[in-house]
């Protein structure tokens with residue numbers, strides 16, 4: 001695989017980052033994951049805009065232009081023959097020398113890494129037909145979940161706990177209400193209404209979420225942005241989550257309670273169809 005590191009395209013074995021890099025030592029890095037379907041990049045603008053916001057919130061800078069970002073994405077997709085897959089992008093605050101809590105001086109170059117992961121069945125995911133099962137867990141993450149940092153230890157622990165319980169994923173709960181999934185935004189459907197938590201520092205502002213809500217509104221679907229409990233989710237007609245790599249994924253069980261008929265419902269199925277169709281139209 002050919003990867004990108006700080007301006008160079010390299011075989012992955014040759015892409016080396018310092019042990020002093022703040023991404024490695026302090027989790028001082030932000031990232032994005034973007035899907036590729038039919039060799040085209042989905043939601044490029046959304047991911048680049050969020051990346052800029054994450055950098056700015058952390059007072060990090062990276063001087064690559066929008067055109068350069070596109071070129072790197074396209075070059076990696078071409079060099080690695082990616083028809084269906086993901087592009088992972090990470091920017092860390094760079095190599096600061098000896099360990100220090102202070103940010104390194106302005107002008108310290110960030111470490112920029114991009115690589116592709118080939119996937120099959122992203123669009124045609126068999127799980128979209130069966131739905132997935134989740135457990136709830138207390139949300140023990142930090143309180144700036146709107147910044148997309150690489151501090152993913154707790155979500156990783158949550159996925160392991162879900163798997164140990166024989167389920168697929170975890171939904172986080174704070175002060176009695178669902179915040180979001182371990183790596184996705186969550187929704188319930190009651191009657192004709194789609195209910196999802198409103199944007200704040202409590203959740204990541206999903207790129208898929210933003211587009212999905214736009215497409216749902218255009219399709220005259222009713223949307224309510226507010227918090228909800230696990231009990232309300234269990235009593236809902238349907239549930240689902242969204243993310244850049246799973247698009248719209250039905251959730252059929254929460255904490256051992258089946259949702260609706262215990263299989264993917266019509267609203268989630270329709271939204272998945274609409275999302276794939278519309279985001280492919282806008283792919284570049």
Ligand code: PLP
Pocket residue numbers: 033180181182183184185203204205206207208209242243244245
């Ligand atoms: N929430 C969290 C915590 C995530 O990690 C992610 C994606 O990685 C999402 C939500 C969904 O965001 P997006 O649709 O931009 O992938």
